[in-house]
Amino acid sequence: MTLKLYTLRIADGREPSPFVWRARMALAHKGLAVERVPIGYGEKHKLAFSGQGLVPVLVDGERWVNDSWAIAQYLEDTYPDRPTLFGGAKGRAMALFINRWADVETLGALRLLLWPATWDHIPAADQAYFRADRETKAGMTLEAMRAEPEAKIAAFRRVLEPARQTLARQPYLCGDKPGYADYCLFGGFMWGKTVSPHRLLAADDPIHRWRAELLAAFDGMAAADPGYPVD
Amino acid sequence: MTLKLYTLRIADGREPSPFVWRARMALAHKGLAVERVPIGYGEKHKLAFSGQGLVPVLVDGERWVNDSWAIAQYLEDTYPDRPTLFGGAKGRAMALFINRWADVETLGALRLLLWPATWDHIPAADQAYFRADRETKAGMTLEAMRAEPEAKIAAFRRVLEPARQTLARQPYLCGDKPGYADYCLFGGFMWGKTVSPHRLLAADDPIHRWRAELLAAFDGMAAADPGYPVD
Numbered sequence: 001m002t003l004k005l006y007t008l009r010i011a012d013g014r015e016p017s018p019f020v021w022r023a024r025m026a027l028a029h030k031g032l033a034v035e036r037v038p039i040g041y042g043e044k045h046k047l048a049f050s051g052q053g054l055v056p057v058l059v060d061g062e063r064w065v066n067d068s069w070a071i072a073q074y075l076e077d078t079y080p081d082r083p084t085l086f087g088g089a090k091g092r093a094m095a096l097f098i099n100r101w102a103d104v105e106t107l108g109a110l111r112l113l114l115w116p117a118t119w120d121h122i123p124a125a126d127q128a129y130f131r132a133d134r135e136t137k138a139g140m141t142l143e144a145m146r147a148e149p150e151a152k153i154a155a156f157r158r159v160l161e162p163a164r165q166t167l168a169r170q171p172y173l174c175g176d177k178p179g180y181a182d183y184c185l186f187g188g189f190m191w192g193k194t195v196s197p198h199r200l201l202a203a204d205d206p207i208h209r210w211r212a213e214l215l216a217a218f219d220g221m222a223a224a225d226p227g228y229p230v231d
Numbered sequence: 232m233t234l235k236l237y238t239l240r241i242a243d244g245r246e247p248s249p250f251v252w253r254a255r256m257a258l259a260h261k262g263l264a265v266e267r268v269p270i271g272y273g274e275k276h277k278l279a280f281s282g283q284g285l286v287p288v289l290v291d292g293e294r295w296v297n298d299s300w301a302i303a304q305y306l307e308d309t310y311p312d313r314p315t316l317f318g319g320a321k322g323r324a325m326a327l328f329i330n331r332w333a334d335v336e337t338l339g340a341l342r343l344l345l346w347p348a349t350w351d352h353i354p355a356a357d358q359a360y361f362r363a364d365r366e367t368k369a370g371m372t373l374e375a376m377r378a379e380p381e382a383k384i385a386a387f388r389r390v391l392e393p394a395r396q397t398l399a400r401q402p403y404l405c406g407d408k409p410g411y412a413d414y415c416l417f418g419g420f421m422w423g424k425t426v427s428p429h430r431l432l433a434a435d436d437p438i439h440r441w442r443a444e445l446l447a448a449f450d451g452m453a454a455a456d457p458g459y460p461v462d
Contacts, residue, residue, distance in 0.1 A: 097397040100392075181328070
C-alpha cells in the first residue's frame with residue numbers, strides 16, 4: 001500500500017509549505033515511497049476526512065495523520081526498523097525543542113518576507129483569501145510587508161546563529177547524518193526556494209554548506225522541486 | 232580519586248557562573264561526587280595548569296578538562312555506565328544546538344540584567360576589573376545596564392518561547408527525565424538566582440514548573456546554594 005501525502009500546491013507545481021517539506025524529507029529519510037496528492041488553498045474540503053484543513057496529511061492505508069510533528073512520530077513508531085529520525089527518546093524530545101525553535105524563530109522571521117512572495121505565485125482565485133488571512137495575521141498589507149527585504153533577511157540570519165555555531169562544528173544538527181531536527185529547519189529554506197529569489201544565506205555561512213547537502217540528499221529531491229535557483 | 236571542579240565564587244559563597252552550573256548539574260546527573268575548588272575573579276592564575284583562565288575546569292586524577300561542553304563530553308565518554316546526559320549520538324548532536332541556543336539567546340538576553348547584579352555581589356577588590364571588562368563588552372556603563380529591568384526580563388521571557396512550548400508538552404527538554412540540554416538552559420536561571428532578586432518567570436509559565444523540579448533535583452542541590460529565593 002503506497003503512502004499518500006496531501007500537500008499544498010500553488011502555481012507552476014510549486015509546493016511552498018515548510019511543514020509539508022518536513023514530512024517529505026522525513027518520508028525520504030525512512031526510504032518510504034509516497035504518492036503526493038496536491039491541493040490548492042481553495043480545496044481544503046479535500047482534507048475533511050482528517051477533521052481539519054491543514055496540510056500535510058499522511059494517509060497510510062486506513063489510517064491518517066495530520067500535523068508535521070505527529071507525522072514524524074507516526075513514521076518513527078510505525079517504521080522503527082528504517083533509519084531513525086530521532087535516535088531514541090531523548091533525541092525525540094530534543095527534536096521537539098528544535099522544531100518549536102524553527103517555528104517560532106526562523107519561520108517567524110521569514111513570514112513577512114515570504115508571504116508576499118507566496119502571494120506572487122498563487123492562482124488568482126486564491127489570492128483574495130490569502131491576502132485577507134495573512135494581512136490579518138501580520139497586521140499590515142502585503143505591500144507593507146514588501147518593505148526592506150534586506151532588513152528581514154538580516155533578521156532571519158541573526159536568529160540562525162545557534163544553528164550556525166552548531167553547523168560550524170558538526171555536519172548536521174543531528175550529528176554526522178541528518179535527522180528530523182535538520183528537516184525542521186530545512187523546511188523554511190524550501191519555502192524560500194519555492195517562492196522567493198532572495199538570497200537567504202551568505203556563501204560562507206556554515207548553514208549554506210548544510211543546506212546544499214540537504215538539497216542534494218535523496219537523489220536531489222529538494223533541489224529538483226520547482227522553485228528559484230539557490231546559490 | 233575524588234573529582235575536583237574549579238568554580239567561580241563571589242561574596243557570601245555565591246557561585247554565579249551559568250557554565251559552572253551546567254558542569255555541577257552534569258556531575259550530579261552522573262552521580263559523581265566532586266570537590267569544588269572555588270576561586271575569585273582575581274585568582275585566574277590558579278587555572279594556569281589548564282592553559283586558560285575560565286571556569287569550570289574539571290580535574291579527574293591526572294587529567295583536566297576545561298569548557299562546560301567539553302566537560303559534559305568527558306563525563307559521558309568516561310562514565311558511560313552512569314545515567315546518560317545525551318541519549319546517544321543524535322541526542323548529543325542536538326544537545327550542542329540547544330547549548331548554543333541557550334548561550335546566544337538566553338544568556339544574551341540576561342547579561343545586561345545580570346552583569347550589574349553580579350557586580351553588586353563581588354568583592355571590592357574585583358569590582359574594577361569586572362566593571363571594565365563588562366562595560367567594554369556591553370558598550371555601556373553598569374549604571375546604564377540597570378535601566379528598565381522589566382523590559383530586559385520581558386525580552387528574556389520572549390526568547391524562551393521555544394522552551395515554553397516544549398515544556399508545555401513534556402516534562403523536560405530531554406523528555407521524561409532531565410538531560411544535559413536541560414542543564415544548559417538551567418544554568419542561566421542559576422546565574423539569576425545567585426545574584427538577582429528579579430522575578431525571571433511568571434508563576435504560570437511552564438518553564439516555572441520545570442525550573443522548580445531542577446532546583447529540587449539531586450536532593451535540592453541547586454535550591455540550597457547561596458542566592459535569592461526563587462518564586
